Amino acid sequence: MAANQEDVKLLGAVASPFVFRVQLALKLKGVEYTFVAQDLKNKSEELLKYNPIHKKVPVLVHNEKPINESLVIVEYIDEAWKGYPILPTHPYNRALARFWAKFIDDKVFIASWKSVFTADEEEREKNAKEAVEALQVLENEIKGKFFGGEEPGFVDIAASFIAYWSPLIQEIAGLQLFTSEQFPKLYKWSQEFLNHPIAKEILPPRDPLFALFKARYESLHASK
Template sequence: MGDLKLHGTASSPFVYRVIWALKLKGLDYEYVEEDLSNKSDLLLKYNPVYKRVPVLIHGGKPVAESSVILEYIEETWPHNPLLSADPHEKAVARFWSKFGDDKRPTIVGILIKVGEEQEKAIQDSLEVLKILEEHGLGEKEFFGGETIGLADMALGWMAYWMCMMEEAAGVKLFEEHKFPRLFKWTRNFKEFPIIKENLPDRNELLAYYKSLRKMID
């Protein structure tokens, strides 16, 4: 589909959630890698408000903000749904997706903060994990129910990016014995074929986070 383009950057979990959704729908698209230290004129034109990736361009019209893009993809191509048809299940998926986005800065704090502030980020992050463990999944395999959906994609950064943030920061929060349901979800998520085949290189991501940490320490 020549009229579908995605502007992204290789390490971004926000970009990957869009890639996963496009792949799940079986949509062809052109990927345009952006250098965020030297943003292209097209990115500035397509997302003049936030100037961030991802931006999806469909038929020349841009859609920005990953959560908005996921909803756009779902509405435009309803096959292989990302959301249940049931309004309440849909609302629950959106709730957890928003929860993950709201709490992401807390967890990123373990990587980018030091001293007492980092300690606070660790304690707050443990609380976030506890909430997801106790209230998020229940007996379900995925946040989306029996199969992967919008909430899983939105929370995907926890399944893959978070452990590298922990490693770079020299802390360990997300342990199987403390969060068994959530841990099982991360395994199911990463084993899901479309996810497994579309993840950034682990070593490159870890090296990036370590270099970030080195600048802070």
């Protein structure tokens, strides 16, 4: 399909690490798209139409067909467009990439998030401990510059919140879970990731992101 026949829209919100995954995949692949910012406190008809089940971002709309769930969208992008390979070619390496992306979602993301954004202190501590254990597992998995080898791939895309969002929300909470001392390989990876020209270009600006999550943190802890 020629580029001028494509209609690619991304329904998103700038602060979301899940939306960022899709942006990064589109940019790596060189796909032109329109970003349609969503107000998640006042959901648009377009969002409810294209994601009636979860009513969440990101939603990729490709020639009027919607795709939901960030990792499902990233795999779709890899299969629908040629060029930059996001997943590896060999079935075994593809399975490993899917395994680690799922590990990141199930074990790293949830615990990292709840270690900051949970009202109950005991729950926060339990999650902080689980986040550190999961990061330790990941630490032992980094072999090259990126999880994907010399260039970022599926696992790097899945892990992007570890490089940018995690240190930021931990700073707000006065936590230091992700340090260069405890996780030297993962820390080095995070620096490579943040300095990758495409990631760097599209990462959301730090100050408004910090202010947004700080307000969320304070409102959560004020309402106890």
